Amino acid sequence: MDDVFRAIADPTRRAILDELVQRGGQTLFEICGRLVMKHGIRSSRQAISQHLEVLEAAGLVVAKKEGRCKFHWFNGKPLKAILERWPTDGRRS
Amino acid sequence: MDDVFRAIADPTRRAILDELVQRGGQTLFEICGRLVMKHGIRSSRQAISQHLEVLEAAGLVVAKKEGRCKFHWFNGKPLKAILERWPTDGRRS
DNA sequence: AATATAGGCAAGCAGGGGCTTGCATGTCAA
DNA sequence: TTGACATGCAAGCCCCTGCTTGCCTATATT
Numbered sequence: 581m582d583d584v585f586r587a588i589a590d591p592t593r594r595a596i597l598d599e600l601v602q603r604g605g606q607t608l609f610e611i612c613g614r615l616v617m618k619h620g621i622r623s624s625r626q627a628i629s630q631h632l633e634v635l636e637a638a639g640l641v642v643a644k645k646e647g648r649c650k651f652h653w654f655n656g657k658p659l660k661a662i663l664e665r666w667p668t669d670g671r672r673s
Numbered sequence: 674m675d676d677v678f679r680a681i682a683d684p685t686r687r688a689i690l691d692e693l694v695q696r697g698g699q700t701l702f703e704i705c706g707r708l709v710m711k712h713g714i715r716s717s718r719q720a721i722s723q724h725l726e727v728l729e730a731a732g733l734v735v736a737k738k739e740g741r742c743k744f745h746w747f748n749g750k751p752l753k754a755i756l757e758r759w760p761t762d763g764r765r766s
Numbered sequence: 767a768a769t770a771t772a773g774g775c776a777a778g779c780a781g782g783g784g785c786t787t788g789c790a791t792g793t794c795a796a
Numbered sequence: 797t798t799g800a801c802a803t804g805c806a807a808g809c810c811c812c813t814g815c816t817t818g819c820c821t822a823t824a825t826t
Contacts, residue, residue, distance in 0.1 A: 582684060589682035590814080591675060594758075601759055608773065627815055629773075648772050648823040656761040663756045665687075666694055668749040683784080701803070720785055722803075741793040741802050 584658045587638035593631045595619045597640060600654035607649050608632065677751045680731035686724045688712045690733060693747035700742050701725065 587593055592615070599614050600606060606614070612628050615621040632652060635641040639658040644651050680686055685708070692707050693699060699707070705721050708714040725745060728734035732751040737744050 585682050585684075585687070588755075589678050591678075592814085594678070597759055609771090623814090624816065625773085626775095626817085630814075645773095650773070654759070656759050659756075659759060659761045662681075663752075663761060666690055666747070666749050666752060668752045668756060679783095685784090702801095716784090717786065718803085719787085719805095723784075738803095743803070 581661065583634075583638040584640065584662065587634050587640055588659075590631070590634075592621055592623060592628075593635055595621060596628070596631055596635065597654055600641065600652055604653040605651045607651055611652065674751075674754065676727075676731040677733065677755065680727050680733055683724070683727075685714055685716060685721075686728055688714060689721070689724055689728065690747055693734065693745055697746040698744045700744055704745065 588597070595615055596611060599611060599618075608625065608629060611632075612623075612625055615623070615628065632641060632643070636643060640655055642653050642655050644653075681690070688708055689704060692704055692711075701718065701722060704725075705716075705718055708716070708721065725734060725736070729736060733748055735746050735748050737746075
C-alpha cells in the first residue's frame with residue numbers, strides 16, 4: 581500500500597504508466613524509446629528498468645517473460661484503495 | 674499537479690489527511706496530539722508544520738487564520754485529477 | 767561457434783526530503 | 797505590561813532515492 585503511493589510519486593514512473601495504459605505489452609527498450617519520443621525523458625535503460633521494478637513491486641505493472649524478452653502491462657487495481665481512502669468532492673468535513 | 678503526488682507520498686502526511694477528514698478545523702497542536710494518540714507519530718511540531726505547508730501547497734489542505742490560531746481543513750478536489758488519469762478496473766489495456 | 771540482442775546485478779555518486787534545533791514574531795490573558 | 801501561548805523562519809544533518817557506470821547472464825541470429 582505504501583509502495584503504491586511511493587511508486588506514483590515519481591514523474592518518470594507516471595509517464596511509464598501513461599505509456600503502458602496507451603499500449604500494453606511493451607518491452608523495456610520500447611518503453612525507453614517512447615519515453616524519449618513523447619516525454620523527452622532521456623534516462624538510461626537501467627534507470628527505466630529500476631522504475632519498472634518499483635512499479636512491479638507496487639502491483640501497478642505486471643510482466644511476462646518470453647524468451648529473452650519481457651513484456652509489461654499496466655494494472656490499475658492497486659489504485660482503487662487510494663481512490664476510496666479520501667473523499668474527492670469539495671466537502672471540507 | 675506534481676505537488677499532489679509528492680504530498681501524498683509521505684505516510685505522515687497521509688495520516689494528517691486522515692485526521693482532517695475525520696475532523697475538520699483542527700489547529701497545529703491538535704493535529705500533533707492526535708497523530709501521537711492515534712498513529713504513534715511523535716514528530717516535532719515543526720515537522721508537522723512543514724508537512725502542512727506541503728499539503729497546503731498541493732491544495733489538499735486549506736487553512737484559515739484567526740488571531741494567533743490557524744485552523745486546517747481537508748480538501749479532496751486535487752485528488753480528482755489523479756483518479757481520472759488511469760483506469761482503476763482490472764483491465765490490462 | 768561467434769556475434770548481437772534483451773535484460774539483470776551491484777557499487778557508487780549526488781541531490782532532495784524529512785527532521786531537528788534555535789530563535790523570532792505575533793496574539794491573548796492576567 | 798508582562799508572560800504564556802500558537803505559530804513562523806532558517807540553518808544544518810542524515811538518509812533515502814534516482815541515476816549512472818561497468819560488468820554479467822541468457823537467448824536469438826548468422
